Each structure stands twice: as C-alpha cells, then as structure tokens.
Amino acid sequence: MNPLAVWPFALLLAANPATAEGPIRGAGQVGDDRPNFLLCISDDQSWCYTSLAGALAVNTPAFDRVARQGVLFRHAYCAAPQCAPSRAALLTGRPIWQLEHGAIQRSHLPAKFVSFVDLLERAGYHVGYSGKGWGPGRPGDRKRNAAGPRYRDFSQFLKQRPAGKPFCFWFGSSNSHRPHRPAKNRQRRLTKIEVPSFLPDTDIVRNDLLDYMNEIDLFDREVQQHMQWLLDSGERENTLVLITSDNGMPFPRAKCNLYDWGVRVPLAIRWPARVPSGRVVDDFVSFVDFAPTILEAAGVQVPSDMAGRSFLDVLLSDESGQVDSKRDHVITGRERHSVTRPDRGGYPMRAIRTHKYLFIRNFRPDRGPTGTPPGTADIDPSPTASFMLDHRNDPAIAPLFKLCFLQRPAEELYDLTRDPDQIHNVAGDPAFAQTKHELASRLMEHLRRTGDPRVLGDGDVFDKYPFWLRPGEK
Numbered sequence: 001m002n003p004l005a006v007w008p009f010a011l012l013l014a015a016n017p018a019t020a021e022g023p024i025r026g027a028g029q030v031g032d033d034r035p036n037f038l039l040c041i042s043d044d045q046s047w048c049y050t051s052l053a054g055a056l057a058v059n060t061p062a063f064d065r066v067a068r069q070g071v072l073f074r075h076a077y078c079a080a081p082q083c084a085p086s087r088a089a090l091l092t093g094r095p096i097w098q099l100e101h102g103a104i105q106r107s108h109l110p111a112k113f114v115s116f117v118d119l120l121e122r123a124g125y126h127v128g129y130s131g132k133g134w135g136p137g138r139p140g141d142r143k144r145n146a147a148g149p150r151y152r153d154f155s156q157f158l159k160q161r162p163a164g165k166p167f168c169f170w171f172g173s174s175n176s177h178r179p180h181r182p183a184k185n186r187q188r189r190l191t192k193i194e195v196p197s198f199l200p201d202t203d204i205v206r207n208d209l210l211d212y213m214n215e216i217d218l219f220d221r222e223v224q225q226h227m228q229w230l231l232d233s234g235e236r237e238n239t240l241v242l243i244t245s246d247n248g249m250p251f252p253r254a255k256c257n258l259y260d261w262g263v264r265v266p267l268a269i270r271w272p273a274r275v276p277s278g279r280v281v282d283d284f285v286s287f288v289d290f291a292p293t294i295l296e297a298a299g300v301q302v303p304s305d306m307a308g309r310s311f312l313d314v315l316l317s318d319e320s321g322q323v324d325s326k327r328d329h330v331i332t333g334r335e336r337h338s339v340t341r342p343d344r345g346g347y348p349m350r351a352i353r354t355h356k357y358l359f360i361r362n363f364r365p366d367r368g369p370t371g372t373p374p375g376t377a378d379i380d381p382s383p384t385a386s387f388m389l390d391h392r393n394d395p396a397i398a399p400l401f402k403l404c405f406l407q408r409p410a411e412e413l414y415d416l417t418r419d420p421d422q423i424h425n426v427a428g429d430p431a432f433a434q435t436k437h438e439l440a441s442r443l444m445e446h447l448r449r450t451g452d453p454r455v456l457g458d459g460d461v462f463d464k465y466p467f468w469l470r471p472g473e474k
Helices: 009-012 059-067 085-091 116-122 154-158 186-190 203-234 286-297 312-316 383-388 397-403 430-449 459-463
Strands: 036-042 071-077 124-130 167-170 239-247 266-270 279-284 329-334 351-353 357-362 413-415
Touching: 036 059, 036 071, 036 203, 036 286, 059 203, 059 239, 059 266, 071 329, 085 116, 085 286, 116 124, 116 167, 116 286, 124 154, 154 167, 154 203, 186 203, 239 286, 279 286, 279 312, 279 329, 286 312, 329 430, 351 430, 357 430, 383 397, 413 430
Parallel strands: 036 167, 036 239, 071 279, 124 167
Antiparallel strands: 071 266, 239 266, 329 351, 351 357, 357 413
C-alpha cells in the first residue's frame, strides 16, 4: 500500500477558485468583521483515510467539500501521536517538551500555558466546545477545559452567542477512537480495503480496518451537521473552518509512533471571504502552528513564547504546491502514554520528517515501544493487535510483529522515495551516513533551541510527572 501517491488532485483542482478579498488586518485591530473559527477534530484518523485521498472504503463528502472549497494540506502533522499532548500543542502553539505535565497522557495541562481559546476570549470572542476538548487528563490548576466552556453542541453555542460577537467553536468527536461499532455492507466494502504493509493481510485485520473506517464515515456526517448549522447561522462566508484529527490510526506501528500513520493527519481549511479555493498545498504544517495562525487571522497579538509559526500567509496565497520554501520539514515527539513498564517510564522519541526522509531518535531503546511485555498498554487493544500477539511465532507474522512490537535501535532512518511505508531502516547503511548526520544535527539543534529536557540533561523529568491511573492500574 502506498497512500502517499494516491491523491486524485484533479478532482480537487476542478473546483472554481475564489478570489481573496484583500489583506488581513494587522495584529491588534478589532472590528465586527473579524473572522469566526470552527474546528472539527476527529479522534485517531490518519491522513490517508478520506475519500479525497483515494481511500475506497471510506466516504467523506463533507471533508472533501471543505477541501475543494478551500485548501487541502498534504503534509499536516500533529505534534505527538497521543490525544492529550497533541491537543495541548494545538491549543498552546508549543511543542510537547515545553508543556511539562502536558507532554504526557492523562496528567494535566498547567494553566500557565495559555491557549489560543483564552486569548480569543480576552479579545472579545464567544468561545466554547463540545465533545472532546483537551484530554484525557485532570483539570489541575485550570478552572475549565483549555478548549473553553462546554456546550451540548454547536447549535446551542450559536443560540447563546451574544449579538455581534465573533466566535470560536471546537468540536471534538469521539470517532474514530476505539471501541468501534460494526460496519454495515461488510462484504462489498471489505474488497475495497487496502492493508498497510506493516500489518498482516488477514480477514481479522481487514474487518478491523473496516470498522475503523466506518467510524471515519460517522465523523464526516457529524462534520456535515456542523456545516449545516453554520450555513443556517448566516456566518459561512466569514468563518474559517478547520477539519483535522488529533493523531493517527489506533493500530500497531501507527498511534503512539512517529511514523506517518501515527502523526500525519488530514487537514482541510476553508474561509470563503479570504482564502482562494481549490488548492493543494505541500508545505509542512504542525499543530504548533495552528494557534499562531488562528490568532493572526483574528488580529490578536501572537505571544512571543509561542514556538509555532503562523501559516496564514500560505492560506491567503493563491498558490498550490510548495508555497513557502522554509516549510520543508516538521518535528514531532512522544513521551509517556500509559503505565506499562515496571519503572512507569515512557518511550521517548523525537523525529524530523522532510519530503524525502524520516529520521527518528529513540532515547530509550532499552525499553519496548509498546510496553513490558510487548503489546501492553502503549498500544490500543484491538483485534489486529491481539491477532499479531497470538501469532507472533508464525513465520508470516513474525517479521511484522518485530516491526510493530519489539525493541528498536536508537536511530531510525527511512528513505521515503523507495520506502513510503517506512519499514526498512537504513540508519546503519553507509550510503545514508551523511543524510543521517544532517537530519540528526538539524533535529538536535531544534530541540536544544526550543528547550527540550531530553537533550538538555533532564529528560527523565517526563517520567516523574503525576499520572492519572485508570481503575485497576497500579
């Protein structure tokens, strides 16, 4: 399977392009024409699972429509392959290693890290969310969720909006997080499933993938409902709609990993009043860039300590392809996900992804990436994971089990031109020594510059932060 090459862009570019209506106002200027924001966020959806991306077993007309009417980003990446850290980075404009407790799953996001929602509210915006905001975790020293006050749904939020106020609403769906509901029309849809090459192609895995994709369809219907509510409100033209997912698919070697299936996510953005439509952009954008982009669009001063960089200029451009030559890479990371090792330690990773290569630095290669023993809580329970664990000694499954569950070297390097599925590690190949050195140096320089404890001598601090235990955990 090579979803990297399966994008029917001719369909997208057939849309009628819109014309931007003039430059955005400068930071600090406030007026009734400030844009609204509507964020629709699925749970655990990898970038390749939209019908626009060529996935035959999913049906995502709402996402596809927004992409055609706005901009489709082919290289959007969450900051971390887990729910809470990823959402924390999106809200604060900071990489996870700057967020202390917020870097790990099921802890808390300290209130000193201000969210873009808070800043919009201070600037006069009506804000709120429904479904899943920041989380899972505990409030800590926050008086409310970092995504804002909770509402039943977007419809209620709009009804309670003060007249004339611009708004920002966050809809966090539980789809396509496990557990999954059984899909309908199974036999017809099963023939359309493409199994990633790091997973075994069996009936169990195909059925598991189908149930997962069915949840993506359900999310798309939720998006359509939100688009209808927006249309009914009369605010469609001046609302920036952003559709994405918090991280990748809940399968082995995907979620909780820094390979593309863990951190590369769908992203479509529409803003009819300002953003030219029918465009496909290849610039790398990260979740840490979302907060400064939204703030700049709203005319709100971007805090100097936000590490992300606004891509509003890319949005307002009428160009497709690579718009900003400096957006040629993205940095991602992972810290503790669950209690699954005797020392309660995590599996710390950092990565740099370019158009040609993926380099991963595993800081604790002595630990297993999925837990101790392999296959425990650092990988979502699933029929696919259970099948691979039960058949780990089968000759056909053993190589895939090793890829997904067993220990990994300190360095991984993947040549994406030849290996888009990121299976063959060439970090030890002398032919790639110079490439590995350059990427590793680039990654480490970025981590030092942004204050990552993993490279500044206090990396174990992430394993010491309080962790909310589920019932039965010790």
